[in-house]
Amino acid sequence: MNNPRPCYLQIAIDTPLNAVFDYRWQCDPAERPQVGQLALVSFARREVVGLIVGVVDETDVPMEKLKDALAVRSQLAPLSAQWLALAGFAADYYQRPLGEVALPGLPKNLRVLTTVALDRALKKLAKLETPHDPTPSNMPVLNPQQQIAADAIGGAQGFKPTLLYGVTGSGKTEVYLQACAQVLEREPDGQILILVPEINLTPQLEGNIRARFPGVMLATLHSSLSEGERMLHWLAAHQGKARIVLGTRLAILSSLPHLKLIVIDEEHDPSYKQQEGLRYSARDLAVWRAWQLQIPIVLGSATPSLESWHHAQSGRYRKLELRERAVQNAVLPTVKLIDMERDKPNDGLTSHLVAAIRQRLERGEQSLLFLNRRGYAPVICCESCGWISECTRCTSFMVLHRPEHRLRCHHCSLEMRIPRHCPTCGNIDIQPLGRGTQRVEEGLQALFPEARILRIDADSTRKKGSAQEAFDTVHRGEVDILVGTQMVAKGHDFKRLTLVGIMNPDTALFSQDYRASERLFAQLMQVSGRAGRAGIPSEVLIQTRYPQHPLYGAVVHHDYDHFASALLEEREQAALPPYLFQALLRAEARELATAIEFLTMARDCMQHPGITINDPIPMTMTRVHNVDRAQLLVESPSRPALQAFLKEWMLTLREMKSRVKWSLEVDPLDI
Numbered sequence: 265m266n267n268p269r270p271c272y273l274q275i276a277i278d279t280p281l282n283a284v285f286d287y288r289w290q291c292d293p294a295e296r297p298q299v300g301q302l303a304l305v306s307f308a309r310r311e312v313v314g315l316i317v318g319v320v321d322e323t324d325v326p327m328e329k330l331k332d333a334l335a336v337r338s339q340l341a342p343l344s345a346q347w348l349a350l351a352g353f354a355a356d357y358y359q360r361p362l363g364e365v366a367l368p369g370l371p372k373n374l375r376v377l378t379t380v381a382l383d384r385a386l387k388k389l390a391k392l393e394t395p396h397d398p399t400p401s402n403m404p405v406l407n408p409q410q411q412i413a414a415d416a417i418g419g420a421q422g423f424k425p426t427l428l429y430g431v432t433g434s435g436k437t438e439v440y441l442q443a444c445a446q447v448l449e450r451e452p453d454g455q456i457l458i459l460v461p462e463i464n465l466t467p468q469l470e471g472n473i474r475a476r477f478p479g480v481m482l483a484t485l486h487s488s489l490s491e492g493e494r495m496l497h498w499l500a501a502h503q504g505k506a507r508i509v510l511g512t513r514l515a516i517l518s519s520l521p522h523l524k525l526i527v528i529d530e531e532h533d534p535s536y537k538q539q540e541g542l543r544y545s546a547r548d549l550a551v552w553r554a555w556q557l558q559i560p561i562v563l564g565s566a567t568p569s570l571e572s573w574h575h576a577q578s579g580r581y582r583k584l585e586l587r588e589r590a591v592q593n594a595v596l597p598t599v600k601l602i603d604m605e606r607d608k609p610n611d612g613l614t615s616h617l618v619a620a621i622r623q624r625l626e627r628g629e630q631s632l633l634f635l636n637r638r639g640y641a642p643v644i645c646c647e648s649c650g651w652i653s654e655c656t657r658c659t660s661f662m663v664l665h666r667p668e669h670r671l672r673c674h675h676c677s678l679e680m681r682i683p684r685h686c687p688t689c690g691n692i693d694i695q696p697l698g699r700g701t702q703r704v705e706e707g708l709q710a711l712f713p714e715a716r717i718l719r720i721d722a723d724s725t726r727k728k729g730s731a732q733e734a735f736d737t738v739h740r741g742e743v744d745i746l747v748g749t750q751m752v753a754k755g756h757d758f759k760r761l762t763l764v765g766i767m768n769p770d771t772a773l774f775s776q777d778y779r780a781s782e783r784l785f786a787q788l789m790q791v792s793g794r795a796g797r798a799g800i801p802s803e804v805l806i807q808t809r810y811p812q813h814p815l816y817g818a819v820v821h822h823d824y825d826h827f828a829s830a831l832l833e834e835r836e837q838a839a840l841p842p843y844l845f846q847a848l849l850r851a852e853a854r855e856l857a858t859a860i861e862f863l864t865m866a867r868d869c870m871q872h873p874g875i876t877i878n879d880p881i882p883m884t885m886t887r888v889h890n891v892d893r894a895q896l897l898v899e900s901p902s903r904p905a906l907q908a909f910l911k912e913w914m915l916t917l918r919e920m921k922s923r924v925k926w927s928l929e930v931d932p933l934d935i
């Protein structure tokens with residue numbers, strides 16, 4: 265080394281402490297580390313990988329307290345200033361230390377102590393031939409509406425958020441792909457990020473993209489990749505080799521130095537919201553990222569979120585519509601309501617629905633029964649003393665899983681054998697109450713012994729790859745009746761499906777949660793949308809006790825516009841989001857009183873003009889895994905005012921050093 269001189273590295277570390285630390289680094293001035301590189305340092309008696317966010321000549325930290333950084337990962341190109349700005353924005357907006365946002369967003373193999381995995385991945389990637397031909401193959405002809413949309417998106421310059429509002433089956437994917445083709449053609453190094461809500465939807469779309477752009481490298485990023493794969497794909501994006509990155513919400517934090525277009529498919533889907541740790545909305549971060557880079561972004565849905573619909577109505581987003589189904593002669597299914605008071609269900613199925621399934625079996629077409637409840641029955645009970653299978657650790661019930669002969673709590677995973685008799689009175693006649701997918705499957709098997717029935721839910725697809733296998737079976741036509749939860753409702757393109765039966769959606773009608781009806785409507789429209797996509801006339805039967813309910817009326821008429829406008833009006837009158845901004849402080853403790861006490865203190869610890877702080881209350885499901893949970897809702901009609909308050913408030917709360925475990929969620933979805 266010639267004339268090594270110290271410089272000081274400001275390094276963000278993944279810790280809840282707030283969160284940039286100075287380290288000394290001796291090096292040749294010509295070889296100074298760069299902002300955006302990773303470095304190995306010792307921190308709190310451990311060695312950890314941190315992110316360099318500043319390189320300076322002087323530091324305020326006293327010399328005797330300064331430690332040397334241990335290594336700089338110079339083989340990895342620095343993360344760009346734009347990526348750092350994205351992480352910085354997310355940290356700021358969601359009120360988390362930078363290190364807690366930036367580092368978990370990177371592949372695990374980048375954050376380990378050795379560089380073996382990194383070096384191996386770099387070598388592999390260097391050997392990999394990068395194809396360079398964006399010419400699309402087999403471009404189908406679009407209908408006029410699709411073509412207008414594809415040209416508008418593909419030809420957009422600058423920050424242009426577009427809401428692509430297209431009915432189910434209207435060929436939104438094809439619009440995305442043709443817009444992508446235009447961008448790939450125009451921007452020689454340009455990269456495109458495509459987000460989908462579910463891992464299960466990536467294989468179908470991945471296949472389509474690969475077939476369409478055989479001369480372009482595609483990287484996928486989602487949680488079911490192995491760490492090695494994730495590293496390789498992340499690097500391909502980081503180095504700009506992958507021109508298209510397809511992923512679930514975590515992909516929003518990937519490094520894309522030449523990003524030119526963002527596509528968010530099924531933008532209304534709650535899966536875009538991370539529900540633990542950094543509770544971010546990938547959709548909202550994507551819009552910010554597009555704004556920061558001044559590039560177009562398209563948000564697609566048949567049932568847009570009210571937030572996006574509101575932006576489209578107010579002109580902040582451009583709205584493009586696809587009113588017709590793409591496949592020739594394919595029309596939206598006929599939706600009928602079956603009054604369960606008149607047509608009393610037997611084993612959960614009304615005679616109308618049974619007859620419709622029988623008809624499909626005779627014609628060799630597929631049926632889908634949708635029920636958003638897995639397991640056999642949500643609870644078992646004793647009719648003589650009233651005992652019910654409550655979880656001993658949660659404010660919830662133990663769900664009966666009959667094939668496994670178990671009772672299982674879906675919240676804390678507690679399991680036990682099905683008791684032979686009532687634990688309270690000894691009665692041997694204990695009965696399942698209500699029904700889940702397993703029970704529906706059993707009932708169908710008894711009714712239609714010849715039919716090939718397949719159940720798809722979180723239980724049947726626990727093994728890696730089994731969900732894909734199950735969906736493939738449906739696509740190959742080897743299934744007559746499909747029974748499933750919301751896993752089957754989204755995005756899938758089932759060619760021979762002509763009947764959708766919705767078993768009992770009524771509970772959501774009377775939920776306390778003001779978002780429940782928005783969600784139910786979207787779910788019903790989405791699951792209905794699986795039917796009749798290939799041009800065979802199809803129908804949707806909804807079993808309900810409230811056929812007069814306006815929500816069902818809107819579903820029958822496929823009328824999202826009016827439904828959304830009415831909901832928005834209600835929200836405005838009641839001063840609810842999107843006309844109000846919220847944050848939720850949650851606290852957990854062994855005793856509910858401790859959690860409430862902490863929240864009360866938090867409520868009273870600061871002046872807050874312009875901000876409404878509600879009283880602390882227990883969460884609806886108060887106890888999970890022997891921990892009691894309470895929450896405090898903070899609201900303001902002004903987002904900047906709320907943000908300013910939260911910033912101050914978090915500083916104060918962090919200084920309190922309470923032993924209560926607490927967390928803040930900005931823009932909460934479940935209240």
Ligand SMILES: [Zn+2]
Nearest residue numbers: 646649686689
């Ligand atoms: Zn009993």
Ligand SMILES: [Zn+2]
Nearest residue numbers: 655658673676
């Ligand atoms: Zn439990």
